[in-house]
Amino acid sequence: MQEIFEKYIENSFDSHQQANFKFHQFELNYKKFFKKGVSLNTLDIGVGRGEMLSCMKKWGHNYHGIDISPSTVEFCKKLDLSCELVDDTEFWLNDHQKQFDIITCLDVLEHIPKDQLISFLKGIFNSLKIGGIVIFQVPNLQSPFGYLHHFNDITHINGFVEHSLNQVLLSAGFKNTSCYGFEELYEKTPKVFTKKILRFFFRKIVRFLRTINANPNPEILDPVFFTVANREG
Numbered sequence: 337m338q339e340i341f342e343k344y345i346e347n348s349f350d351s352h353q354q355a356n357f358k359f360h361q362f363e364l365n366y367k368k369f370f371k372k373g374v375s376l377n378t379l380d381i382g383v384g385r386g387e388m389l390s391c392m393k394k395w396g397h398n399y400h401g402i403d404i405s406p407s408t409v410e411f412c413k414k415l416d417l418s419c420e421l422v423d424d425t426e427f428w429l430n431d432h433q434k435q436f437d438i439i440t441c442l443d444v445l446e447h448i449p450k451d452q453l454i455s456f457l458k459g460i461f462n463s464l465k466i467g468g469i470v471i472f473q474v475p476n477l478q479s480p481f482g483y484l485h486h487f488n489d490i491t492h493i494n495g496f497v498e499h500s501l502n503q504v505l506l507s508a509g510f511k512n513t514s515c516y517g518f519e520e521l522y523e524k525t526p527k528v529f530t531k532k533i534l535r536f537f538f539r540k541i542v543r544f545l546r547t548i549n550a551n552p553n554p555e556i557l558d559p560v561f562f563t564v565a566n567r568e569g
Contacts, residue, residue, distance in 0.1 A: 340491055345407040348489060349385060352411070358387040360522040366471060369438065369564060370395055376437040379463070382444035383419050386412035393417065397438075402428055426452075429459035437465055442473040442562075445501075446492040453494065457508035464567040470510075473518060473562040474501065478554045480542055485559050498554055501563055510565040517558030 340347055366388075370376060376397045380388045383401035389412060392399035401419035403409050409421040422428045439460055448456055460470055475485035478497040486492050498515045505513050521528050539557045546553040 341405045343407050344405040345385065345411045348491075354385045354387050354390065354415070357522070359391060361518070361520060362388060362391045364522045365516070365518055365562065366440070367391070367395065369469060369471065370397065377435060377465075378438045378440070379436045380419075381425065381439065381441045381460070382447075383408050383412050383417075384443070386415055386417045386419070388440050388442060389417040389419060390415070392440075426456050426459040429463040433462045434465050436463055437468045439464060439468070439470040440473075441470060443475075445472060445474050445496065446486065446489075446494045449493060453504055454507050457504060457510075461509045461567055466567060469564055469566045471562055471564050472501065472505075473560060476517075476556060476559055476561040478552070479557050479559045479561075481559050497552075498556060498561065498563075505563065505565050509567075511568055513563050513565040515556060515561055515563045517556045518560035518562055519558070520560070 345352060370378075370392075378392045378397045378399045380392065380399070380401040381403075383389055383403045385408070386401070389399055389401045399418060401409075401412060401417065402422045402425060403412075403419065404422060404425060406421055409419050412419045441460065445453065445456075464470060474496045475492070476482040476497070477486060477495040486495050501515075502513055521531060542557060543553055
């Protein structure tokens, strides 16, 4: 997979520019977890095209990003975003213990081999300040269409539902975790309003079918979900 990560911008994204819709989605889903009027030390792991870095910068925080892909780091640096290339993310995290108020790790965990996952999460745990939080975003395999996100990238080797993500977070030392559906529909238009109504009834049907078949029936059915976990004292 290293060949793909070397040129991740070139072979994994539809265009060589930031996705404008992500700024709106991050505002809707994540901004509420960043304290207003307070400059926080923030870190983004797996910078991609830098949309989260741009949000952190816009929201007025001390921010930095790390990635193992030379192409993503080069792309973000051309946008004058603070980031660096790392050979070993876990080593870097353990070398920066108790430094960050907020860490975002969006669309990253699904790329990490299972035998390395808990030690990777422990590195994140150790790099948080006491009381700091981390936001993990992953494809939601308990969603009827979560597989479309999961199998869209050949480098995805892990899959998560709420329970399995909570399992590894507890094993890494996190105690307080909360899961949320990632809302992708941010526009306030009649078309989007109609989509949300139809989606509501579709999910009612999905839950009913799972109930009568005695299947697991979790609450979050969005194709992507995120978990917020904090480091206690």
